[in-house]
Amino acid sequence: MGSLPPSLSSLLFLNLALILISVSPVISTSRQALDDHQDQLMKTGFKITMNNVDSGGSFTERLLRATKRSNRRLQHFNEIISKAKHPNFRSAVYPADGAYFMNFSIGTPPNSYYGIMDTGSDLIWTQCKPCFQCFSQPAPVFEPKQSSTYSNLSCSSNLCQDLESYCNDGCEYIYGYGGGTIIIGYLATETFTIGGVSLLNIGFGCTVFTYDGQGFGDGLVGLGRGPLSLISQLGEPKFSYCLTYWEGTKPSTLVVGPQPSVNSSSGVKTTPLLQNPFNPTFYYVSLEGITIGGTKLPINKTTFALNADGSGGVIVDSGTTFTFLELSAYILVREEFISQVQLPVVNASDSTGLDLCFKLPSDPFSVNIPSLVLQFEDALLDFPTENYIVANSSIACLAMVPSLGLSIFGNILQQNMLLLYDISKETLSFMSTECDKF
Ligand SMILES: *[C@@H]1O[C@H](CO)[C@@H](O)[C@H](O)[C@H]1NC(C)=O
Ligand SMILES: *[C@@H]1O[C@H](CO)[C@@H](O)[C@H](O)[C@H]1NC(C)=O
Ligand SMILES: *[C@@H]1O[C@H](CO)[C@@H](O)[C@H](O)[C@H]1NC(C)=O
Ligand SMILES: *[C@@H]1O[C@H](CO)[C@@H](O)[C@H](O)[C@H]1NC(C)=O
Ligand SMILES: *[C@@H]1O[C@H](CO)[C@@H](O)[C@H](O)[C@H]1NC(C)=O
Ligand SMILES: *[C@@H]1O[C@H](CO)[C@@H](O)[C@H](O)[C@H]1NC(C)=O
Numbered sequence: 001m002g003s004l005p006p007s008l009s010s011l012l013f014l015n016l017a018l019i020l021i022s023v024s025p026v027i028s029t030s031r032q033a034l035d036d037h038q039d040q041l042m043k044t045g046f047k048i049t050m051n052n053v054d055s056g057g058s059f060t061e062r063l064l065r066a067t068k069r070s071n072r073r074l075q076h077f078n079e080i081i082s083k084a085k086h087p088n089f090r091s092a093v094y095p096a097d098g099a100y101f102m103n104f105s106i107g108t109p110p111n112s113y114y115g116i117m118d119t120g121s122d123l124i125w126t127q128c129k130p131c132f133q134c135f136s137q138p139a140p141v142f143e144p145k146q147s148s149t150y151s152n153l154s155c156s157s158n159l160c161q162d163l164e165s166y167c168n169d170g171c172e173y174i175y176g177y178g179g180g181t182i183i184i185g186y187l188a189t190e191t192f193t194i195g196g197v198s199l200l201n202i203g204f205g206c207t208v209f210t211y212d213g214q215g216f217g218d219g220l221v222g223l224g225r226g227p228l229s230l231i232s233q234l235g236e237p238k239f240s241y242c243l244t245y246w247e248g249t250k251p252s253t254l255v256v257g258p259q260p261s262v263n264s265s266s267g268v269k270t271t272p273l274l275q276n277p278f279n280p281t282f283y284y285v286s287l288e289g290i291t292i293g294g295t296k297l298p299i300n301k302t303t304f305a306l307n308a309d310g311s312g313g314v315i316v317d318s319g320t321t322f323t324f325l326e327l328s329a330y331i332l333v334r335e336e337f338i339s340q341v342q343l344p345v346v347n348a349s350d351s352t353g354l355d356l357c358f359k360l361p362s363d364p365f366s367v368n369i370p371s372l373v374l375q376f377e378d379a380l381l382d383f384p385t386e387n388y389i390v391a392n393s394s395i396a397c398l399a400m401v402p403s404l405g406l407s408i409f410g411n412i413l414q415q416n417m418l419l420l421y422d423i424s425k426e427t428l429s430f431m432s433t434e435c436d437k438f
Helices: 031-044 059-069 158-162 230-234 327-341
Strands: 089-096 099-106 111-118 125-127 171-177 182-194 197-211 219-222 238-242 252-256 269-274 287-292 314-316 323-326 357-359 372-376 379-383 389-391 395-398 400-403 407-409 417-422 427-432
Touching: 197 230, 230 252, 269 379, 287 327, 323 327, 327 395, 327 400
Parallel strands: 111 219, 125 197, 314 407, 323 400
Antiparallel strands: 089 099, 089 252, 099 111, 099 182, 125 219, 171 182, 182 197, 238 252, 238 417, 269 427, 287 372, 323 407, 357 395, 372 379, 389 395, 417 427
């Protein structure tokens, strides 16, 4: 049992719609819709009607459809890997609006941007001029004509083939994010500068049309495991990050390339990474059980399994705020918290987007919140209270919500842990760390 975190006074709630950006890229159009869309592009510039886009249903339903539909081959992209890229760098990562942001520069001379760091998607993108419909972003919109290192990617390029693209003039994409944002643009290559290191010929998306795009800063850096991500393009087998407290302002670090050596005697827990051929982007882990306040929940072994048809499973995602648990497990978690916390349950779902909230007594320090332990294959992780309970001075809510099929290990749950992804060994290591000091 732990007590509530002392940081209760700050208001910790955000609107769910605002913060469930960047869950996964969903290529949310059929071929026919793309053809229609392309006709429209040619006639009217980058204007689309939303009817063309299969954006119905809850975000979880969209994820499930995307998983089933995107029957992509798992392709390993090797050609762009070159020693000339010096792919070792460290970059600061900042929490904001339920996401984590990083600095990067594009072009020659370099233009500075500040976008979401997302392990749940692959494409790296920013908005480019001329922009047909763009959201307002903090930095000036990138102007390809002003950069000497810019070039468009042809349809025959490997990266273009890896993208589910529509090819005509250039390699065009439509990308959707859970939460309803849709971006349209074309692929190009540029020099990126991250953490002071120049990375040559990085394929990225020049976005020229957005629908509902607020909350992305100046764009996004995809760190997924698909071919278009920064990690895959660099061919770097290892990266790590450490997320600071989500409501704070202190930066932490993303490290790509050689890592500090970690081993079990330094408190490191390591679990295998799993792959889903139906969705090569995601980092899947196997979750085997949940223990709350010492009580192991009777969760069916099949609940979190990654199924042969690509459904189910548990992914680790820096771009999703809350943790999503498959409904049948969520129900058990909810019941267990209710029986152990012993405070009145209040329905605050409208204002918090969260399903389970408790009314706090006037002395919140007298409240006992049960411990949470997640049993991953070979790694038993227990979490600080602030990783799964968000609170203000009147209510405390479980930072977990139910989903159907796919479960997501969100970024609040990842706070103050070093997460080291070793893609060549297919492992993910966790080490409890004060990330603002890392
Ligand atoms: C990153 O960008 C933000 C916003 O532009 C800026 O305030 C911050 O100083 C930058 N950090 C670094 C390390 O360049
Ligand atoms: C790149 O492609 C876009 C879209 O087809 C086009 O508008 C732009 O002029 C091209 N830029 C260059 C430098 O070829
Ligand atoms: C493991 O880590 C500890 C603490 O960082 C260090 O003292 C020890 O030498 C390491 N052991 C191995 C085998 O690397
Ligand atoms: C676990 O779930 C599977 C599939 O839903 C079901 O067939 C099985 O009976 C369940 N097992 C238990 C012990 O509930
Ligand atoms: C909470 O309130 C919302 C609307 O205010 C309602 O839709 C929802 O069903 C309620 N939840 C519970 C568990 O009663
Ligand atoms: C705490 O958050 C709830 C839900 O957003 C809100 O109704 C309540 O007024 C907040 N309490 C304080 C003291 O800010």
